[in-house]
Amino acid sequence: MDQFFQQLVNGLSIGSIYALMAVGYSLVYSIMNFSNFAHGSVIMLGAYFGFYALTLLGLPFTVAFIIAAFGTAAVAVILERLAYKPLRDRRAPFLYFIITAMGASIFIDNSVIATIGPTPKTFPPPLLPAFLQGDPLEWGALTIGRIDLTIFVVAAICLVLLMIFIDFTKLGKAIQATAYNMKASALMGINPNFVIILVFAIGGGLAGVAGVLYGMKYQVFPQMSAITLKSFIAAVFGGLGSLPGALLGAVLLALIETFVSGYLSTQYRDLFAFIILIGMLVVRPSGIMGKDAEDKA
């Protein structure tokens, strides 16, 4: 039983990172109807922003964190302006958006490999806040790493704030309206260009937070963006375009992965995760909480 609860904690700690990453995919999909595969690279950049703000500039940890979030928000918006807006202006098919996103992702990843190099880096523990440096917290036979706990709390705070923003503010309503019908909401006086920038900025900011957290939990390295594909799968699983769906999908996927590798074997982990994903999409093509059954490219 001890092992069960420990695996549950393990799963939740991975799930909270997946969730932070997955909402970025979901937000952009809800407005633009395409999967922004460059999101993973923005997450990776966030980890590097945080790492260098901390080590090179010597900034305090919280400041480094905020710089990473604003930095990636800016990168995401620039990406939208440079790469996606020209396509939107020409009313290009969605396939072009996806290919552009993949191209942008490869470009960003390789720029980092070429300039910084492929060697992984780790956040130096002495530069982290004192709370994160001590021994893991123990509660009976259960052990929780300090960074894992922090990630869970930070992710939860970010996601709750996001939900409040989307549901209870005017801007949030504008995003919802645009997601529901871009043309009609434009006729009602909502500027779609502004909403798109807003969505990329929010998704990018969360990417920065996720990147720094991921870098703290594991390492900072250029191939990070490929690993974030798991969170895209989580978003599809939960229902692309739905925020609660992305959350649920992320936590479920992480729990399935952890329990399969904990009780069966790591080799079966992806096998089971993907069988469940495919089964899910056969029964409910729009994911657990997705509303319509459009194709999810």
Place this chain on the structure above:
Amino acid sequence: MRKLLCGTLMAAMALSASAQTVKIGWFGPETGDSALWGQAELATVQMMAADYNAKGGITVGAKKYKVEIVAYDDKGDSVEAVNVTKRLISQDKVVAIVGAQGSGEAIPVAPIVNEAKVPLVASTATNPKVTVSDSGAVNPYVFRACFTDPYQGKVAAYFASQKLGKKKAAIFMTIDDPYSTGLSQYFKENFEKAGGKVVCEVSYTSGEKDFRAPLTKIKASNPDVIFIPAYYNDVALASKQARDLGIKQLLLGGDGWPSDNLISLAGKSLEGCLFINHLDMDGAAAKPMRDEYKAKYNKNAELNSYMVHDALAMVVDAIGRAKSINSVEIQKALTTCDLQGITGHIKIGPNHDPVGKEAWLIKIVGPDMKFQEKFSTAN
């Protein structure tokens, strides 16, 4: 694509156009996951070539030959390794090849060098199949400077059971890497032969970053020692996560551990842990090369620097004794290789592996890797 030659070598060749050169090939990963080690090897062979040439070259019978290193990047990829080996042999016409640090690259290259009759001396390819093919026949043209995985597994098991008195071991391996699975198997066989028991065997797939699920399984099995035959980056991730899960046991590893980056990545999580290495990188035997490397590149030499040093030294020694730069003659001389390298005494046995080469037990103490003791046995 083709990178080679130190500036000094170019200058030397320009000055004495009449000087004869002997081409020796090198290949290894200059890019990719193990780039750190490949770059260290290339830097070493270039440094050595410059040293040989500064003394007028290497002696072959009555003549002196300048050494030219022809180097290619195999990206740590087996297909690429085969391609660059073919190019080294047919296009560059090298007389011998060193490098091939990973068993995954050295094994597919073996049939090619056998057919072309160009000797290959592998630096750190420890899998038994590098020198002995699946059919059990020795690859006539493949040699190595390092000890093998069965030997390393035996030494690790010996240390764990006899020296440290551990009874229950857990193994955490990379399931898709023959180095890791092979070493695990040899460790298990020898550990159980010595009266110990392997209570938990779990694995991960390379590229994964979260090991908490399998490590939780290890924790539940409550072993005395945890054997992790993996490469430094994964070791650092695993040790941190193990400590986060409250696993306090000793971690034990093999020659995938030593790297300048290991301790900076792992932080305090590896304090007091032990691993098997090919030499004491801080010891007296390694000092001249360590200092020269540091002075020249302003970086610390990696394990692969010392290993490829000995591999190239074996080739140069064989050329000297063969009094010829004919590949077949060099191969004959390599079979009787008996020289003192930086990493120990290298006497090539019937399987083309060094026989009775010492394994070194290293302990991680603070930011240092401290030598504990040596061990050698019949292969």
